[in-house]
Amino acid sequence: MQVRLRNPRRELELPGPMRVHALLAQLEIDRETVLVIRSDTIVPGDAVLGDDDVVEIRPVISGGAS
Amino acid sequence: MKCTVCRGPAVMDVRRHNANFCAEHFLKLCRDQVAKAIKEHRMLEPTDRALVAVSGGKDSLAVWDILVGLGYDADGLYLGLGIGDYSDASGEMARRFAADQGLKLLEVDLPADHGFDIPTGAKAAKRVPCSACGLSKRHLFDEAARTHGYDVVVTGHNLDDEAAVLFGNVLHWQTEYLGRQLPVLPERHGFPRKVKPLVRLGEREMAAYCVLRGIDYIVEECPMAAGNKHLGYKEALNLIEAASPGTKHDFYFGFLARASDRFTPEAEAEQDLLLRCARCGAPTTTELCAFCRLAERASGGRA
Numbered sequence: 542m543q544v545r546l547r548n549p550r551r552e553l554e555l556p557g558p559m560r561v562h563a564l565l566a567q568l569e570i571d572r573e574t575v576l577v578i579r580s581d582t583i584v585p586g587d588a589v590l591g592d593d594d595v596v597e598i599r600p601v602i603s604g605g606a607s
Numbered sequence: 608m609k610c611t612v613c614r615g616p617a618v619m620d621v622r623r624h625n626a627n628f629c630a631e632h633f634l635k636l637c638r639d640q641v642a643k644a645i646k647e648h649r650m651l652e653p654t655d656r657a658l659v660a661v662s663g664g665k666d667s668l669a670v671w672d673i674l675v676g677l678g679y680d681a682d683g684l685y686l687g688l689g690i691g692d693y694s695d696a697s698g699e700m701a702r703r704f705a706a707d708q709g710l711k712l713l714e715v716d717l718p719a720d721h722g723f724d725i726p727t728g729a730k731a732a733k734r735v736p737c738s739a740c741g742l743s744k745r746h747l748f749d750e751a752a753r754t755h756g757y758d759v760v761v762t763g764h765n766l767d768d769e770a771a772v773l774f775g776n777v778l779h780w781q782t783e784y785l786g787r788q789l790p791v792l793p794e795r796h797g798f799p800r801k802v803k804p805l806v807r808l809g810e811r812e813m814a815a816y817c818v819l820r821g822i823d824y825i826v827e828e829c830p831m832a833a834g835n836k837h838l839g840y841k842e843a844l845n846l847i848e849a850a851s852p853g854t855k856h857d858f859y860f861g862f863l864a865r866a867s868d869r870f871t872p873e874a875e876a877e878q879d880l881l882l883r884c885a886r887c888g889a890p891t892t893t894e895l896c897a898f899c900r901l902a903e904r905a906s907g908g909r910a
């Protein structure tokens with residue numbers, strides 16, 4: 542599957558099938574700090590991502606102090 | 608994962624509530640939480656004209672969308688801060704959202720209208736960018752509300768923002784800030800009322816709201832944010848929250864219920880000293896308001 546990360550933008554190619562939680566654990570990403578998005582909607586943590594999927598891991602923490 | 612409300616397939620988990628939601632019930636949760644915050648803290652009256660501080664980010668677009676959905680009369684104001692590509696892209700998001708929804712967006716451009724941008728203004732005034740930026744935003748939103756006759760300025764601060772600011776203020780015992788850290792600041796001395804309808808919602812929820820509503824927002828971070836203290840406070844709180852979900856909510860709402868009023872007298876004492884800025888007429892405690900001093904320094908005294 543193709544995994545798109547943001548801030549900074551980069552792409553990874555990983556083998557599917559894999560659960561969303563497992564993907565985030567493998568990349569050492571705290572799941573409370575991101576949304577996993579496929580075809581413009583949110584994929585829940587227990588969903589299985591297929592080998593052909595394109596997913597975005599979008600950070601949700603913003604840093605502005607005011 | 609099943610929706611806690613309807614048992615259909617869920618898309619979003621909210622650990623703080625120990626609950627999962629399908630898209631429909633998640634969006635309802637967000638609207639209900641905003642309606643609850645507005646009611647509990649008496650933020651808005653049905654007849655109010657509200658001005659939403661729109662940055663093009665998830666929180667400000669979400670709060671605007673929710674308020675309009677709840678039937679409030681809300682226009683937006685976008686401030687061009689002159690932060691390179693980031694400002695161009697975020698302005699574009701704000702304009703596109705407003706155009707798609709048929710909403711009215713006012714714009715103020717700091718470089719064009721006031722002769723400086725945040726990076727150079729901050730440098731000239733020897734301030735960190737977020738501090739120069741924060742005071743400019745407050746000033747320009749207040750001024751726009753006064754000039755255009757809005758009753759209230761709405762900002763997109765969410766629970767994570769408020770908990771992180773509270774954490775920072777407590778760590779350094781900034782008692783004058785603690786006295787002002789409220790979800791509603793009433794109108795006084797020429798400052799419009801300020802409200803934060805998203806205080807019951809976390810930032811992951813606001814991002815999810817935008818995705819599920821099909822709202823395009825700027826995901827990229829402002830380049831000035833890197834390494835600021837606020838982000839560090841959020842990370843620290845997120846570690847605590849991971850170990851015991853709900854802590855952020857208890858921290859912030861516990862402060863409002865049991866501690867915030869102990870700090871208000873100090874904030875009020877300061878408010879009583881207000882004069883009018885000699886240059887722009889804004890309420891201030893000094894001859895020139897902080898924004899005009901910043902503008903003067905940024906232009907090398909020519910402003």
Ligand code: SF4
Nearest residue numbers: 605737740829831832
């Ligand atoms: S991160 Fe700082 S400089 Fe950038 S928009 Fe937010 S407050 Fe302004």
Ligand SMILES: [Zn+2]
Nearest residue numbers: 610613629632
């Ligand atoms: Zn449901």
Ligand SMILES: [Zn+2]
Nearest residue numbers: 884887896899
């Ligand atoms: Zn002034």
